[in-house]
């Protein structure tokens with residue numbers, strides 16, 4: 001179980017606002033990327049560690065979280081570096097959904113969750129049960145189950161570890 | 175039950191008879207593309223997987239496009255590191271400054287993508303490869319590293335949406351107009367997230383490869399996973415002599431299943447413009463006629479091809495670009511540059527008062543070569559117009575076709591090329 005405070009995003013939080021243009025060519029590094037993560041999303045986050053210092057554990061969103069067709073992985077490492085342990089949304093943009101799986105950061109699909117949470121609410125996430133409990137207001141949400149492969153990659157700590165193990169053991173990738 | 179062309183390609187390359195949307199599969203990768211600003215990270219990650227040699231030196235394609243020629247020391251240093259890492263891995267196809275072009279253009283024009291196969295690139299517009307009947311997916315550096323090591327990548331099989339396009343292409347109306355029209359109709363990142371968009375119908379069969387590339391290129395901006403046009407005679411002619419490998423005429427089955435089918439007749443399609451900040455805020459050109467602008471930009475992986483420069487040259491022949499407009503034209507590759515030079519298009523454009531720059535992404539991503547400053551109003555034939563995309567957040571970007579940009583540049587205000595010519 002993971003427990004912590006959530007930040008509720010608006011619809012259509014774009015990848016290029018999560019990591020603004022200035023940092024697209026920076027190295028992919030959780031610590032570095034987290035300093036300015038979300039800088040383009042809200043004025044209050046547009047300062048060093050602006051988002052990170054809020055101490056959120058979860059992000060709750062409605063549609064198309066991290067959209068806009070940007071493939072940079074800084075978005076995911078930035079969120080992870082800022083202490084985010086899972087993102088719950090009605091839908092995710094494809095490229096960042098994929099990056100999140102590859103880094104083992106749970107991007108969990110959960111219909112209607114944005115309407116049932118406010119920024120600052122205390123949540124508990126039970127990955128095995130597929131359940132999110134909002135402790136502040138007492139509501140419970142069921143998540144959409146993910147393919148077993150995604151859980152396997154998550155367990156390995158991301159695609160890099162998953163593939164490295166397979167290569168080292170000489171196992172086929174299929 | 176039949177399969178769509180995309181499903182067939184996913185099945186074929188994952189060693190299965192049949193796949194259905196939603197399934198997760200590991201597929202063989204024909205080619206992996208990476209470029210200057212992310213490429214070094216790909217190679218670093220690739221080595222972290224315990225490998226020193228890529229799965230196939232001929233099938234990892236390296237391109238310098240975003241940062242060339244380097245506008246500052248930071249990028250010059252990044253490019254040096256990039257060159258070194260490509261050299262160290264003895265990569266066969268390295269399109270560095272002098273042989274460069276925008277990666278997606280290079281991938282198609284140099285025959286690195288083939289019908290019926292899957293190619294991936296560490297840039298969002300890898301969808302462009304669908305123009306030749308390939309599946310082209312944008313991926314991140316982790317996926318690229320894994321593919322460089324193993325020749326494989328994992329995918330979820332997307333469901334297919336068909337756009338059946340009928341009617342005749344009217345004078346001065348281009349594939350870009352159809353793209354922008356679909357953008358306005360479907361809404362940006364709306365119902366097409368994760369989908370594969372298949373373009374069919376007589377108006378597609380009569381569309382040249384440049385137009386097909388434009389159309390497939392912008393499917394990512396609709397939130398789709400990829401776009402595809404089944405190979406036909408035009409594809410065959412295009413690939414003859416450039417294709418690096420064998421391929422066949424793959425097509426969707428008659429009884430393939432689509433999540434939705436949209437019919438569009440282009441007989442009445444007008445030159446189309448996306449208003450600043452939002453891609454799906456599109457209007458027929460007549461709604462914005464007379465809008466003044468001070469910068470014009472034609473290039474990018476969307477509209478920097480020979481056919482685009484040809485239509486501009488036709489419009490700008492013996493004309494002068496308005497004194498209040500700065501126009502920058504950037505051919506999508508050295509090949510396009512040379513062809514346009516030989517055909518005389520560049521001479522026409524230079525005489526009209528356009529500045530030609532060396533092939534690269536240029537100002538498209540706001541990194542260099544003609545970036546936008548405060549108060550600029552840019553009329554661009556690129557693909558993205560969100561705030562700050564080309565530089566200043568206080569600039570406005572209108573997106574449209576090369577024909578509209580050329581016709582408008584003469585008057586210094588948005589003009590309908592059908593009326594002006």
Ligand code: SF4
Pocket residue numbers: 239240276277297299474475476534535538539557
């Ligand atoms: S031309 Fe623009 S959209 Fe195309 S790859 Fe370069 S930066 Fe990206």
